[in-house]
Amino acid sequence: MKRLLPVLLAALMLALLQAPPAVAGPRADQARLNDLGCNAGPVDGVVGARTRSAILRFQSRHGWRQTGSLTRGQRSRLHATTARRCDRRPVPARSGTGRRIVLSQGQNWIWLVGPRGRVLAQGGIIDNPRVLAKGSYATRSYCGRAARIRWNTTATGSVHMQNFVRFAPCGIGFHRIPTWSVRGAQIHPNWYLGTNLDASHGCIRVTRAMSFRIWDFTATRRTPVRVV
Numbered sequence: 001m002k003r004l005l006p007v008l009l010a011a012l013m014l015a016l017l018q019a020p021p022a023v024a025g026p027r028a029d030q031a032r033l034n035d036l037g038c039n040a041g042p043v044d045g046v047v048g049a050r051t052r053s054a055i056l057r058f059q060s061r062h063g064w065r066q067t068g069s070l071t072r073g074q075r076s077r078l079h080a081t082t083a084r085r086c087d088r089r090p091v092p093a094r095s096g097t098g099r100r101i102v103l104s105q106g107q108n109w110i111w112l113v114g115p116r117g118r119v120l121a122q123g124g125i126i127d128n129p130r131v132l133a134k135g136s137y138a139t140r141s142y143c144g145r146a147a148r149i150r151w152n153t154t155a156t157g158s159v160h161m162q163n164f165v166r167f168a169p170c171g172i173g174f175h176r177i178p179t180w181s182v183r184g185a186q187i188h189p190n191w192y193l194g195t196n197l198d199a200s201h202g203c204i205r206v207t208r209a210m211s212f213r214i215w216d217f218t219a220t221r222r223t224p225v226r227v228v
Helices: 004-018 027-034 049-061 072-078 208-217
Strands: 100-104 109-113 119-124 133-138 148-153 157-170 172-176 204-206 224-227
Touching: 027 049, 027 072, 049 072, 109 208, 133 157, 133 208, 157 208, 172 208, 204 208
Parallel strands: 100 224, 172 204
Antiparallel strands: 100 109, 109 119, 133 224, 148 157, 157 172
């Protein structure tokens, strides 16, 4: 029995470390989501749209159906030491090799991958799988339209799309979350990205910072894009 005691104590400590807190609530969930880079916003106990967006990112990171509400099992996983971070994700398998851009419609996520497979940047997106099919594409001109437009606009001119980089026919490209031409404000906040809270008209919306990263990453050469 004395020999088994250290083993039993070690197993108990491991179970306690992986178990959810005895009293868990919205504040604890929000704090934990923020610790994992899921961006729940203020820890105020109010489960609003921003908290739900963080839950969506947490669910997509673990390959679960995106509902915006945690099940009992998902909450246990959230507070376990084995929970995965939302802001750092591995590049999906079977997404090509070499220097490329990888886009996951299931995760609402994008990766800029260097020539040796190193992830140079990653982050959330808003897209529309009903318009953009899975497959292989490349950044270039399509349908006689420019491959790159620093300040693209809609037909009415009411909305700007900064750092537009075209990669699929005919009007599909990467760009910053659109901004209203008059006010200059984005049409939705950054925390929509990485979720299914909205859908684009087919393009890939990213943060302002990511739009500059993509613009620079594709500046000197045609860049493969894999949609998975």
